Amino acid sequence: MEKRLRFSQRHPFLFGVILIIMAVALVTGAMALFRSAESGAFAGERLGELRVDGVIMDSADMVEFARKLREDDTVKGVLLRVNTPGGAVAPSQELYQAVRSLAEVKPVVASFSTVAASGGYYASAPATKIYANPGSLTASIGVKVEFVTLRDALEKLGITPEVLTTGRFKASGTPLKELDPAQRQQLQSVIDDLHDQFVEDVARARGMKREQVASIADGRAVTGRQAMAYGLVDALGSRENAIRELKRLAGLEGPVPLESGPKVEEPLLKELLGVNLSFDSLLSGWKISY
Numbered sequence: 001m002e003k004r005l006r007f008s009q010r011h012p013f014l015f016g017v018i019l020i021i022m023a024v025a026l027v028t029g030a031m032a033l034f035r036s037a038e039s040g041a042f043a044g045e046r047l048g049e050l051r052v053d054g055v056i057m058d059s060a061d062m063v064e065f066a067r068k069l070r071e072d073d074t075v076k077g078v079l080l081r082v083n084t085p086g087g088a089v090a091p092s093q094e095l096y097q098a099v100r101s102l103a104e105v106k107p108v109v110a111s112f113s114t115v116a117a118s119g120g121y122y123a124s125a126p127a128t129k130i131y132a133n134p135g136s137l138t139a140s141i142g143v144k145v146e147f148v149t150l151r152d153a154l155e156k157l158g159i160t161p162e163v164l165t166t167g168r169f170k171a172s173g174t175p176l177k178e179l180d181p182a183q184r185q186q187l188q189s190v191i192d193d194l195h196d197q198f199v200e201d202v203a204r205a206r207g208m209k210r211e212q213v214a215s216i217a218d219g220r221a222v223t224g225r226q227a228m229a230y231g232l233v234d235a236l237g238s239r240e241n242a243i244r245e246l247k248r249l250a251g252l253e254g255p256v257p258l259e260s261g262p263k264v265e266e267p268l269l270k271e272l273l274g275v276n277l278s279f280d281s282l283l284s285g286w287k288i289s290y
Helices: 012-039 060-071 089-103 119-124 151-156 181-206 210-214 224-230 239-250 268-273
Strands: 046-053 075-084 108-117 129-132 137-139 144-147 221-223 258-261 286-289
Touching: 046 060, 046 089, 046 119, 046 239, 060 075, 060 089, 075 119, 075 239, 075 258, 089 108, 089 119, 089 181, 108 119, 108 239, 119 137, 119 181, 129 224, 129 239, 137 224, 144 181, 181 210, 181 286, 221 224
Parallel strands: 046 075, 046 258, 075 108, 108 129, 108 137
Antiparallel strands: 137 221, 144 286
16 A cells, blocks of 8 residues: 655645744744733733933933833832933923823832932922932932033144134034123023923922922032922832832732833943943033033
8 A cells, every 4th residue: 555645745845835834923923922911911910110220311212111101001100210310401301291191190109219310300300209318319400501612722733713603692602612792691591491491390290389499499419318308309218118108009019010111221332331432412512401
């Protein structure tokens, strides 16, 4: 009797195509399952942790993660863990808006680490409750503008810089020319307005009178204990204390999963050296920051 060939032997090409289709379907299904689990589709009640680390120069990832936590019904509350000296104005304001929107939907408890100053405090102000360690450095409510002037140094090298503009204020802050009185006054008006925005937003978020905030909005950094006396934080305590309070506000008990983010991948060289390798602020002229 002739031995009957298996399907794979009789139709090897078709069999190979079927295997490929099955493999693709399996991988696609696994990825869909992973995404569902990652998005919380199969998760129980949990807490989120929005981390604000390092100098605030771009808030996009943090704002997006805050949105995900806000829209995820399985996330019952959010810990805002802050360890930053501040940063650029607009990203700090974007974080402020993101935290405020988050706090309108679910409890947000801020926890200050080593430093939560300037833009870091700005972003934290709308939290439901703010915890600081007694020795945390915070506040520093103010605005600064930084630039360098290279004109004299260049002239000593026999180089005479020239700057052409379409208006007298366009070259304000260029490293190739010193500020004239009108430019200095105009630039001061810009940072004064940004300072007013900072004070007004903190007062609104903290439920304080504008005059209260303005009285300490001279750029001074204060300890967590001093900040509590000024009404800038609500309680003294560690991250663990903040999580305990967050669980109480969210109505949760016992061990609760904590989803922390956003995930940040530092360039390898920066991670190894532990330094900021960007010289953009020096080369581009000037920057304004909280």
